Amino acid sequence: GAVVSQHPSRVICKSGTSVKIECRSLDFQATTMFWYRQFPKQSLMLMATSNEGSKATYEQGVEKDKFLINHASLTLSTLTVTSAHPEDSSFYICSARGERAEAFFGQGTRLTVV
Amino acid sequence: GEDVEQSLFLSVREGDSSVINCTYTDSSSTYLYWYKQEPGAGLQLLTYIFSNMDMKQDQRLTVLLNKKDKHLSLRIADTQTGDSAIYFCATGPLVFGKGTRLSVIA
Numbered sequence: 001g002a003v004v005s006q007h008p009s010r011v012i013c014k015s016g017t018s019v020k021i022e023c024r025s026l027d028f029q030a031t032t033m034f035w036y037r038q039f040p041k042q043s044l045m046l047m048a049t050s051n052e053g054s055k056a057t058y059e060q061g062v063e064k065d066k067f068l069i070n071h072a073s074l075t076l077s078t079l080t081v082t083s084a085h086p087e088d089s090s091f092y093i094c095s096a097r098g099e100r101a102e103a104f105f106g107q108g109t110r111l112t113v114v
Numbered sequence: 115g116e117d118v119e120q121s122l123f124l125s126v127r128e129g130d131s132s133v134i135n136c137t138y139t140d141s142s143s144t145y146l147y148w149y150k151q152e153p154g155a156g157l158q159l160l161t162y163i164f165s166n167m168d169m170k171q172d173q174r175l176t177v178l179l180n181k182k183d184k185h186l187s188l189r190i191a192d193t194q195t196g197d198s199a200i201y202f203c204a205t206g207p208l209v210f211g212k213g214t215r216l217s218v219i220a
Contacts (some may be wrong), residue, residue, distance in 0.1 A: 095157075
Protein backbone atom coordinates (compact mmCIF):
# COMPACT_ATOMS: atom_id res chain seq x y z
CA GLY A 1 0.00 0.00 0.00
CA ALA A 2 0.88 3.65 -0.14
CA VAL A 3 3.19 5.15 2.45
CA VAL A 4 2.34 7.97 4.79
CA SER A 5 5.11 9.24 6.98
CA GLN A 6 4.35 11.10 10.18
CA HIS A 7 6.97 12.92 12.16
CA PRO A 8 7.90 13.02 14.97
CA SER A 9 6.77 9.72 16.44
CA ARG A 10 7.17 11.02 19.98
CA VAL A 11 7.51 14.48 21.37
CA ILE A 12 7.65 15.89 24.86
CA CYS A 13 7.14 19.60 25.27
CA LYS A 14 6.70 22.09 28.04
CA SER A 15 3.32 23.53 28.83
CA GLY A 16 2.71 26.72 26.89
CA THR A 17 4.90 25.86 23.92
CA SER A 18 3.76 24.87 20.44
CA VAL A 19 4.41 21.61 18.67
CA LYS A 20 4.26 20.89 14.94
CA ILE A 21 3.49 17.44 13.58
CA GLU A 22 4.13 16.65 9.92
CA CYS A 23 2.31 14.20 7.75
CA ARG A 24 3.70 13.34 4.33
CA SER A 25 2.42 11.09 1.60
CA LEU A 26 5.55 9.60 0.11
CA ASP A 27 4.39 7.94 -3.07
CA PHE A 28 1.07 9.47 -3.95
CA GLN A 29 -0.64 12.81 -4.02
CA ALA A 30 -2.93 13.29 -1.07
CA THR A 31 -5.84 15.44 -2.05
CA THR A 32 -7.41 14.96 1.37
CA MET A 33 -5.77 14.57 4.73
CA PHE A 34 -7.40 13.72 8.03
CA TRP A 35 -6.16 14.39 11.52
CA TYR A 36 -7.25 12.19 14.40
CA ARG A 37 -6.71 12.14 18.11
CA GLN A 38 -6.78 8.97 20.15
CA PHE A 39 -7.22 8.91 23.89
CA PRO A 40 -6.03 5.89 25.88
CA LYS A 41 -8.20 2.84 25.25
CA GLN A 42 -10.53 4.87 23.08
CA SER A 43 -11.25 5.10 19.43
CA LEU A 44 -9.96 7.64 17.01
CA MET A 45 -11.66 10.98 17.08
CA LEU A 46 -11.63 12.87 13.81
CA MET A 47 -10.38 16.37 14.48
CA ALA A 48 -10.37 17.90 11.04
CA THR A 49 -10.33 17.23 7.33
CA SER A 50 -8.22 19.25 4.96
CA ASN A 51 -8.12 19.47 1.21
CA GLU A 52 -4.99 20.72 -0.49
CA GLY A 53 -4.97 24.45 -0.89
CA SER A 54 -8.06 25.15 1.17
CA LYS A 55 -8.86 25.70 4.82
CA ALA A 56 -9.40 22.69 7.02
CA THR A 57 -12.86 21.69 8.13
CA TYR A 58 -12.91 21.13 11.86
CA GLU A 59 -15.19 18.77 13.70
CA GLN A 60 -17.48 20.14 16.35
CA GLY A 61 -15.71 20.78 19.60
CA VAL A 62 -12.24 21.05 18.10
CA GLU A 63 -10.65 24.46 18.59
CA LYS A 64 -9.32 25.64 15.25
CA ASP A 65 -7.14 28.28 16.85
CA LYS A 66 -5.50 25.70 19.06
CA PHE A 67 -5.02 22.99 16.45
CA LEU A 68 -3.71 24.72 13.35
CA ILE A 69 -3.79 22.64 10.22
CA ASN A 70 -1.98 23.50 7.03
CA HIS A 71 -2.24 21.49 3.83
CA ALA A 72 -0.14 23.56 1.52
CA SER A 73 0.89 20.85 -0.90
CA LEU A 74 -0.39 17.52 -2.20
CA THR A 75 2.17 15.66 -0.14
CA LEU A 76 2.36 17.53 3.13
CA SER A 77 -0.02 18.51 5.90
CA THR A 78 0.96 19.85 9.29
CA LEU A 79 -0.83 20.00 12.61
CA THR A 80 0.41 22.58 15.09
CA VAL A 81 -0.75 22.29 18.66
CA THR A 82 -0.44 25.83 19.95
CA SER A 83 0.14 26.73 23.58
CA ALA A 84 0.03 23.08 24.54
CA HIS A 85 -1.27 22.03 27.93
CA PRO A 86 -1.13 18.66 29.70
CA GLU A 87 -4.69 17.87 28.61
CA ASP A 88 -3.48 18.00 25.00
CA SER A 89 -1.28 14.99 25.68
CA SER A 90 -2.54 12.31 23.36
CA PHE A 91 -1.79 10.17 20.34
CA TYR A 92 -2.29 12.10 17.10
CA ILE A 93 -2.62 10.26 13.81
CA CYS A 94 -2.84 11.60 10.31
CA SER A 95 -4.35 9.90 7.32
CA ALA A 96 -4.03 10.71 3.66
CA ARG A 97 -6.25 9.86 0.74
CA GLY A 98 -5.52 10.29 -2.93
CA GLU A 99 -7.58 9.39 -5.94
CA ARG A 100 -8.44 5.96 -4.66
CA ALA A 101 -10.89 5.31 -1.88
CA GLU A 102 -8.60 3.98 0.77
CA ALA A 103 -6.92 6.28 3.23
CA PHE A 104 -3.50 5.42 4.54
CA PHE A 105 -2.36 6.25 8.01
CA GLY A 106 0.81 7.66 9.43
CA GLN A 107 2.54 5.96 12.32
CA GLY A 108 1.11 8.41 14.83
CA THR A 109 2.70 10.95 17.16
CA ARG A 110 2.59 10.56 20.90
CA LEU A 111 2.54 14.02 22.41
CA THR A 112 3.31 14.48 26.08
CA VAL A 113 2.97 17.94 27.55
CA VAL A 114 4.73 18.42 30.88
CA GLY B 115 -24.08 11.95 13.63
CA GLU B 116 -22.86 8.69 12.22
CA ASP B 117 -22.15 5.91 14.65
CA VAL B 118 -20.11 2.74 14.42
CA GLU B 119 -20.44 0.08 17.10
CA GLN B 120 -18.31 -2.95 17.74
CA SER B 121 -17.66 -5.25 20.66
CA LEU B 122 -14.66 -4.29 22.75
CA PHE B 123 -13.01 -7.64 23.38
CA LEU B 124 -12.58 -10.99 21.68
CA SER B 125 -10.47 -13.89 22.82
CA VAL B 126 -9.73 -16.91 20.64
CA ARG B 127 -7.36 -19.87 20.63
CA GLU B 128 -4.52 -20.01 18.19
CA GLY B 129 -5.60 -21.76 15.03
CA ASP B 130 -9.28 -20.97 15.47
CA SER B 131 -11.18 -18.44 13.41
CA SER B 132 -11.91 -14.97 14.78
CA VAL B 133 -14.99 -13.04 13.83
CA ILE B 134 -15.20 -9.37 14.66
CA ASN B 135 -18.55 -7.70 14.16
CA CYS B 136 -19.48 -4.11 13.51
CA THR B 137 -22.72 -2.21 13.01
CA TYR B 138 -23.01 1.24 11.54
CA THR B 139 -25.61 3.88 10.90
CA ASP B 140 -24.36 5.74 7.83
CA SER B 141 -25.84 4.00 4.82
CA SER B 142 -24.24 6.39 2.36
CA SER B 143 -20.72 5.05 2.80
CA THR B 144 -19.23 3.94 -0.47
CA TYR B 145 -16.50 1.96 1.22
CA LEU B 146 -16.20 0.28 4.60
CA TYR B 147 -12.84 -0.45 6.15
CA TRP B 148 -11.06 -2.63 8.64
CA TYR B 149 -7.91 -1.32 10.29
CA LYS B 150 -5.48 -3.01 12.64
CA GLN B 151 -3.59 -1.26 15.40
CA GLU B 152 -0.75 -3.02 17.14
CA PRO B 153 0.37 -1.80 20.59
CA GLY B 154 1.97 1.63 20.44
CA ALA B 155 1.65 1.81 16.68
CA GLY B 156 -0.43 3.63 14.13
CA LEU B 157 -3.19 2.12 12.09
CA GLN B 158 -2.72 -0.29 9.26
CA LEU B 159 -5.39 -0.70 6.61
CA LEU B 160 -6.24 -4.39 6.52
CA THR B 161 -8.91 -4.45 3.90
CA TYR B 162 -11.92 -2.59 2.63
CA ILE B 163 -15.12 -3.48 0.85
CA PHE B 164 -17.14 -1.56 -1.68
CA SER B 165 -20.69 -1.01 -0.52
CA ASN B 166 -22.24 -2.91 -3.42
CA MET B 167 -20.36 -6.09 -2.52
CA ASP B 168 -21.49 -8.75 -0.08
CA MET B 169 -18.18 -10.42 0.51
CA LYS B 170 -14.51 -9.90 -0.06
CA GLN B 171 -11.79 -12.43 0.61
CA ASP B 172 -8.14 -11.61 0.94
CA GLN B 173 -5.95 -14.52 2.05
CA ARG B 174 -6.92 -15.26 5.67
CA LEU B 175 -9.32 -12.33 5.83
CA THR B 176 -12.98 -12.47 4.84
CA VAL B 177 -15.20 -9.41 5.00
CA LEU B 178 -18.95 -9.84 4.97
CA LEU B 179 -21.29 -6.92 4.43
CA ASN B 180 -25.01 -6.98 5.11
CA LYS B 181 -26.10 -3.61 3.85
CA LYS B 182 -29.73 -4.14 4.81
CA ASP B 183 -28.81 -4.70 8.45
CA LYS B 184 -25.85 -2.31 8.28
CA HIS B 185 -23.62 -5.05 9.60
CA LEU B 186 -19.99 -5.63 8.72
CA SER B 187 -17.82 -8.48 9.90
CA LEU B 188 -14.19 -9.46 9.63
CA ARG B 189 -13.25 -13.12 9.81
CA ILE B 190 -9.63 -14.09 10.37
CA ALA B 191 -8.96 -17.73 9.55
CA ASP B 192 -6.29 -19.70 11.40
CA THR B 193 -5.73 -16.90 13.91
CA GLN B 194 -2.14 -16.51 15.01
CA THR B 195 -0.59 -14.81 18.04
CA GLY B 196 0.66 -12.12 15.70
CA ASP B 197 -2.94 -11.22 14.99
CA SER B 198 -3.37 -9.93 18.55
CA ALA B 199 -4.20 -6.26 18.15
CA ILE B 200 -7.08 -3.82 18.15
CA TYR B 201 -9.26 -3.95 15.08
CA PHE B 202 -11.22 -0.90 14.00
CA CYS B 203 -14.21 -0.89 11.75
CA ALA B 204 -14.71 2.37 9.86
CA THR B 205 -17.18 3.86 7.44
CA GLY B 206 -16.43 6.59 4.97
CA PRO B 207 -15.44 9.30 5.48
CA LEU B 208 -13.69 7.45 8.23
CA VAL B 209 -15.98 7.31 11.23
CA PHE B 210 -14.41 4.73 13.49
CA GLY B 211 -15.78 2.27 15.97
CA LYS B 212 -14.11 2.03 19.37
CA GLY B 213 -12.10 -0.97 18.31
CA THR B 214 -12.15 -4.63 19.24
CA ARG B 215 -9.19 -5.92 21.18
CA LEU B 216 -8.37 -9.38 19.88
CA SER B 217 -6.40 -11.62 22.20
CA VAL B 218 -5.04 -14.86 20.81
CA ILE B 219 -4.33 -17.61 23.32
CA ALA B 220 -1.56 -20.01 22.41
